Structure formats: C-alpha cells, structure tokens
Amino acid sequence: MKKVVVITGSPRKGATEGMADAFQAAAEARGFEIVRFNAAKLNVGGCKNCNACGRVAGRTCVFDDDFTPIAKAILEADGIVLATPLYWYSWPWQIKATLDRFYSFLVGNFDIKGKKSALIASCGEPTVEAMDGLVFSFKKTTSLLGLEDVGHVLVPGLHAPEEHKATDACAKAAALADKF
Template sequence: MNIVVVTGSPRKHGNSFAMTDAFIKEAEKCGHTVRRFDAAFMKIGGCHACQTCFKTGKACSFDDDFNLIAPAILEADAVVFTMPVYWYSIPAQIKGVIDRIYSFCVADKDVAGKKCGLITCCEEHDPTAVDGVRIPIERSAALLNWDIVGEVLVPGVLESGDIDKTDGCKQSEELAHKF
C-alpha cells in the first residue's frame, strides 16, 4: 500500500514521533511505501473557506505546503495522522492540514475507500483526554468514507522518552500490520 503519514508534533524527539517512527519502520518492513509529512515544520495555514479548491490546478488557491500534501493524499491508499494532544484537542501544527482536506469535498474529488489510522498520546492518565483528537478524526474519516483500521491512543506521557515506559511503540508497530 501507498501510505501517507502526516505528523503534528513540533518535538522531533517527542513521544508521538517515537510512535510514528515505529509505525513507519514496521510498515516499510511489511512492504508498504510510506511518505511522511511533518506538518509542524512546513508552512501550512488554515482554510479560508473561499470554495475555490482545485480551481487553480492545485488543491488550495492559497499556495503553501498543503499543496505538497494534497496530491500525496489523493494518490494514497491510506492516511495515518500522528500527533500529541494539545489542550484537549488537535494541535495547531496539523490542524490546517486536517481542515484543508475539506478541499477534496468542495472539488468533489473521489477519495472514498482509503484506509485511515490515528496515533496520538497525551499527558493525562485519563484515556478520555484524547477524545478531542480521536472524535474529529473519526468523524472526518466517516465523512470522507475512509475506513479507520486502527487507533493507538496512549495516555500518561509528557516528557520525551516517557513513551518507552508504555507499549505505545509496540501498538504503533501492530497498527502497521492492519494496512
């Protein structure tokens, strides 16, 4: 499969990156092709709701790095979002990508049937603290007619390396086998 991974953490050595790396390594071992986009290190703004998606030959009329990600998503068989939870929600670093996936709907692009996965972690030990990430991704996948094949939801990690005290990386590796 052709899998696009979009990350939303600004910490290259953080917990969600560790899980992302574990997923990608295992997915490639399984024979999948993986293309990774680290949204926090790209220039991606929010949606302007101008409804001119794909009218300029690019996904978005406001030309930024989303126009690098959009064609990869269109060509992909699967999309995996990875991110930490920021203030009980999706981090700003990846939110522009998620919001601008709306462009596929505006332009009536056929993106149905893709597989989708989610890898996320949060500081709190309460597993419902990830709901602000999990629920929007699940609802977005349903709207796009994407099949969520798995989610890795790891509470109780904050400092870089805390993920090593959990099975988060192992769960991420296992997720790779679901594609």
C-alpha cells in the same frame, strides 16, 4: 506496492515522532511505501473557506503552500495516518491547519473515498478519556470524507519526550501497520 501518508503534528521529537517511526518501520518491513510529513515543521496555512477548491489545475486547494505536496501524496496513497499529541483536548494548530485543508478534497470533489485511515495520539493525563474529543473529531471527519477508519493507538500518561520508550506505545504503533 501500498502507499501510506503519515502526517505528524508535534513540534518536538517525542512520543508522536517515536510512534510514527515505529509505524513507518513496521510498514516498510511489510513492503509499503511511506510518505511522511511533519506538519509542525511545514508552512501550511489554515482553510480560508473561499470554496474555490479545485479551481487551479494541479492542486486541490487554490492556495499553494506546503499543503500542495501533502494533498498530492494523499491522492496517490492507499492510506493516511495522523499522529499527534493532544493539545487542550484537541488537535495542535500545527496539524489542525493541515486537517482543515482536507476541506479541499470534499468541496473540490477529489475522491479519497475508501482510503484507509488511522490515528496515533498521546496525552499527559493518565486516562485515554482525555482524548475523547480528538477521537470524536477523527471519527466524524474520516467518516464524512468516506475514509475507512482502521484503528486508533491512544497512549495516555506521557510528559517528557522520551517517556514513551518505557511503554508499549511503539509496539502498538507498529502493530497498526497490519491494518493497512
């Protein structure tokens, strides 16, 4: 059975959670196991650049917080989906802290190469170009980690938490499951 880790990064129940729900439902319908974390509700501190990655048995990062189960799930998974709103043309700190801790895979020599990865994102401005910085960060990060980037669902023009329901956002997020 394929296993996919979904990490969401919005502090509210809006477009990000809705699209992640749609992806999860479609992936589970294909028989995948989904392990989901809402980084905005967890206690994940940022990377301290101590470069002690891998020096404590059973963890990628020496610091033990809610990143510990996320890292364990990623090591066991076939794929990773990051789902996030755009905050100031970049990642919200809630999910960025989790992403920063991916450093422990690299420096600790934990092999996540070849796992599939995808990005689900939305923003308020009317054009997808507003998300160029986020997409650049995602592409470069996944490339450096050796992950296979299988696709992006980018939905502009969303403000209120329910607005995505009147668009094709959830259909696109569901279709992303085919890429895994």
